[in-house]
Amino acid sequence: MTLTLDVLNAADEPGFVSLLDGVYEHSPWIAQRAFAQRPAAGFPSLAALKHALASVVRKASLTEQLGLIRAHPELAGKAMVSQSLTAESTDEQRRAGLTHCSPEEFAQLQQLNADYNARFGWPFILAVRGPRGNGLSRRQIIETFTRRLSAHPDVERPECLRHIHRIAEIRLNDKFGITPTLGNQVWDWAESLARFSDPGFAEQGQLTVTYLTDAHRACAEQLTQWMRDCGFDEVSIDAVGNVVGVYHGFDDLEDAAPGGGSLRSHGRRLLTGSHYDTVRNGGKYDGRLGILVPMVCVRELHRQGRRLKHGIEVVGFSEEEGQRYKATFLGSSALVGRFDPTWLDQADADGVVMRDLMAAAGLPATMASIQALQRDPARYLGFVEVHIEQGPVLNEMDLPLGVVTSINGSIRYLGEIRGLASHAGTTPMGRRRDAAAAVAELILYVEERASAVPEVVGTVGQLQVPAGSINVIPGRCRFSLDLRATTDAARDALDADVRQRLAEICERRGLSVTLERTEAAAAAPSDPQWQQRWESAVSALGLPVHRLPSGAGHDAMKLHQAMPQAMLFQRGMNLGISHNPLESVTNDDTELCVRAFQALLESL
Template sequence: MQQVAQQLWQWLEEAAQCSTTQWQQQGVTRLIATAEHRALLNQLKKWMKAAGMTTLIDPAANLIGRYPSASPHAKTLIFGSHQDSVPCGGKYDGILGILLPLALVNYFHQQGKKFKFNIEIIAFSDEEGARFPSALIGSKAIAGIFDGHELETTDAQGITLHQALKNFGCAPAALLQKPPSYARDSLLGFFEVHIEQGPVLEQAGLPVGVVNAITGIERHQLTITGKAGHAGTVPMSLRQDALVGAATVIKLFNQLCQDNPALVGVVGKITNYPNGVNVIPETTELTLELRSPQDAKRLEARAKLYQQIDQELTAQKLSYQLQQSYEQAAVECSKQLTQTLTRAIEQADIPVRELFSGAGHDGLAMHHLTDIAMLFIRTVDGLSHHRDEAIVQQDLISALNVLNNLCKLINQEQQ
């Protein structure tokens, strides 16, 4: 697999150049239905066709490559991940889960190897939600759970998702019908390879790990309203300082997550008005994101958070508006597919480590269509969503060997 890994490494370098930012200095920025998305799809289509695959682009701008079985009635095994990035992100997040199975299929094609099942690779158009205020656009469309109202959401330039997809050459009206792209009984499952984006595998000294669950996520928008005033003349005891209220919320939210190892959370965005150096803040807005692989723990924490916010801000004579903007339930990976993946790792002479994903992935949508499983690849320093995101090239060989074993095992299971 050394040569396959070298080819994959080169493809990853080329894909990183499909970016609005200079990836070597600023990281990769590639959003749905943009010129950079188009440039990447052109590259992917070329590589897929060279690997003996047929290609198509669906109404959600997902690219689907198909490596057909020799059997006319074969079921389909799907690999895939997302092509989009966060602004100034890393060059492995998402795209690795497209190019790694593609490199393996290219190897199969060169060897003249066919299976008792079809292999499809999907480059999902959007998972991050960096351009439009919705995540998992591509995989939700494939799974048949796309909300048609999302077509009317707008980006920072006021362009709707509907118009962006239409400009990209897609037919977004077809998404309103929301049928799944596949019959459930025609599929063997969905596998995603992804960088871990955390430090667990590196600390364990392991190149890969098995994901047993994908975290649940919820986001909230909090607007706190106080009263502006002169910072030098209003006594401290008489102030209604919105930013002080926000600081209180941030502290209690952080403590809530610190007290429960099943939770992680972040206050990721803050705006302050009027934001003057000598003006008491009148309005402060912040986002609260809460994650847990155990939905019951997350819902319990939400209730406690809402209660604490009300108590603290009421005590400070501040008014507020708190609105939930997003929620995605946690998803367990298929026990059967995970067992097969575990056997594939064992056959590669790699110790098996199970871990849950604290990040969201396309499997959150795809599990509505078929069974899912995930393979994590070690991330250097656990760093992701950053221009310095890195992996070890030798780990690509390990992952390729695991996926090769996986295909052999699934082939043996087919009648």
């Protein structure tokens, strides 16, 4: 019998625990504690129940958490062979094909199980039904097993718990007869779009889509077709390669004659979207999630024959990552009138000039056509963007969604410290002019200084000792510096302190330094009203509202220069990693993201 929230909320404690039997393997204490903490009116949504159960585990003792992990069986282990698995585990391992391993695969899994237990002291936990819920392949399972075997125990234990929550989520969906249909659609679109990749990467199974390559243009054409299928009234590719879809609102509708109608474009719209280009060997959801989520929202409105008061304009920005040319945010810069004319004369690594590339792609390749893309802010309510978090915070808090408070401002430098290259054996420690040691000291100061202030970060991501040798004291050291904060004031204070300390280090060590600022981006705080709309949308799902800054840059930073903006983050799996093939989301989280977007649209 399909379970309902009404039945669950009406149950007493023994009944509540019994109804949730099998969700968490041999661990009824989780349901017992969730019952004790349930709201007076009961759990308002399945999402609220899932979060409550996960919170119980997060607040449990280390001993209890390890007991929960150890309650799970090994993959293709002794319990499977002896047919003593629970019904739920039997079904999951069967769906993943683990009951039909080849002798070689079975032997490999047995060895992995033994190695993993020897290293960690608990069984390897993996939600084998996967992010889509339809099962991972044996190859994917073995690859994941092998990768996680090298993790640190302090990292792997929470990761096991997160997979246990994913297992529980899928089991709850089965009990409640829930299928995340809209999340599945977005997931399937992202998977399909990932089939397009640039040469040199496609052959290796890697996803890379850079500006106006064949793969990039194929993505644009696919998005165009999907937008038409969704019911957008207008779909086009503009002068910089942005894919633009418009779904008119009542303000855009005007009867031309009795019984007939025509569309005009004088009403205000909500602008939304993100980018469809990728970093090299990147993930499937960075940027693209923010195009596909509003697309499915428009599709649902169209299927229902509904229009909102205001129109919806979805833009798949053609370029944000700065991978092919020394320019970023090409797509969104055009919409706010900040497209730099000198970009057109830039050449990529192969000598292809951007202007020529645009012309070859059938774009006008003129500043006049690009300037014509600038949007009139008076025509728009604002800009909202959905994005994968690209960080671990939501994952660690067991939260599917988070509301962005600000996009960090940043300053970047490339620097070089010069000392004296001398013999490593004959130069006394007190008489060295070691350029690399100075950068090492700077790294530690950046870490200390950034850690002292909330929501401030600093990174030295590149280090190079030119012509370095094992027995030579480094005479030169090149480095990068990336400083970010949620406000320009905090960013500038960090910048001033780091530069001052760098000067002191070099003075004390007898070194010289050059520092070239390569980028300065202002912080983009979320508009309070739009942030509140996102908060209300998340709360309506029965989820707690968690606010967090964005340390990464987004197209919303550019639109911020012209109109109010606010962002919603969706949790990423695999420790929240992004700009990486391991970047992942689940269909259930994406379903909630779509529902939040729909709630925001309804609130306009």
